Amino acid sequence: MAKRINQDRCIQCGVCLEECPNNGISEVDGEYRIDSGLCTECFGFYKTSHCVDICPVEAIETDPDQEVEEDLLIGRSADLHPERFPRS
Numbered sequence: 001m002a003k004r005i006n007q008d009r010c011i012q013c014g015v016c017l018e019e020c021p022n023n024g025i026s027e028v029d030g031e032y033r034i035d036s037g038l039c040t041e042c043f044g045f046y047k048t049s050h051c052v053d054i055c056p057v058e059a060i061e062t063d064p065d066q067e068v069e070e071d072l073l074i075g076r077s078a079d080l081h082p083e084r085f086p087r088s
């Protein structure tokens with residue numbers, strides 16, 4: 001499942017912004033958001049969701065509206081990083 005940022009908890013520290021391997025985190029007018037279409041739960045880069053691990057206030061959570069199969073996350077990773085995950 002993709003991750004999302006709980007706006008009530010986020011303190012806008014910006015730590016997560018540059019840490020997503022898919023550039024899936026952005027900031028607009030001081031509000032940090034995750035593009036669910038770019039979130040792969042860090043498949044192929046980290047064993048766990050990196051943004052969740054580094055957020056100092058545990059503001060990043062699983063988005064229950066973005067439940068996707070592992071195959072989709074793997075396919076998304078291959079689309080985003082074809083050099084790293086070449087399709088056979």
Ligand code: SF4
Binds near residue numbers: 002040042051052
């Ligand atoms: S879980 Fe990984 S891929 Fe998803 S938004 Fe966080 S850092 Fe990016």
Ligand code: SF4
Binds near residue numbers: 015
């Ligand atoms: S690391 Fe956490 S508190 Fe900081 S901007 Fe990202 S979600 Fe918000």
